[in-house]
Amino acid sequence: MSKTSIIVMVLGGIAAAAAVDAYVNAITGEPAGADAGDAEMVAMGRQVYAAHCADCHGADLEGQPDWRRRLPDGTLPAPPHDASGHTWHHSDRMLFDYTKLGGGALAPPGFKSAMPGLGEVLSDTEIWAVLAFIKSRWPAAIQTRQERLNKRQ
CATH class of the missing domain: 1.20.5 (Single alpha-helices involved in coiled-coils or other helix-helix interfaces)
Structure with missing residues (x-):
């Protein structure tokens, strides 16, 4: 060929x-993805994030202190979703699945995650909206870099 x-x-x-x-x-x-340019989606995501995510990940997406160091139970603190974290290192699809199914469902063997699956609590639309809100807070260069990951999937 x-x-x-x-x-x-x-x-x-x-x-x-x-x-x-x-x-x-x-x-x-x-929605088929998280559109940070969709003002309606971002507004919905802001509300859903405040109600379901901010307790762990911070009202300003800052995460929990010392988020790279394991806790006594073997889990990691909630990471930031702003530019200082690693959320933007992952595709929208991976972030969606991680949020919907929980960290344990996608983690490699032996990795202990405290991230619960929110698929029973949030609709798919709400999950995409939260991701759109998070992405809307990233600098343009990071949004562009993360979008390249989406195109590879």
């Missing part, structure tokens, strides 16, 4: 995945 054929197949697969994602979004009304 030629290099051109492989490129065409890969691009076709990406286009098909994007079309399916758009179709599912149109049918379900659920």
Whole structure:
């Protein structure tokens, strides 16, 4: 198979995945991602974050003190979601799944996470909105870098 054929197949697969994602979004009304440029989504996310996330991750997304050092129970304190943390090192899909399913569901063997799954508490739309709110608080350069991760998925 030629290099051109492989490129065409890969691009076709990406286009098909994007079309399916758009179709599912149109049918379900659920957003397909966290759009930091959508003022309505960001406003909803701000409210949901304040009600369900700020107790651990901080009202200003600052996280808990000394968040890189394990606690006596083996878990890590809640990390910041601002530019000083590592949230932006992950794709929207990974962040969505981590929030919905909880840290334990996605962690490697032996990793102990205190992050609960919020899928029973928040709708998918609310989770995407929280992520949009968090992303809206990042500097433009970090938003751009994180968006590259989304395009790779």
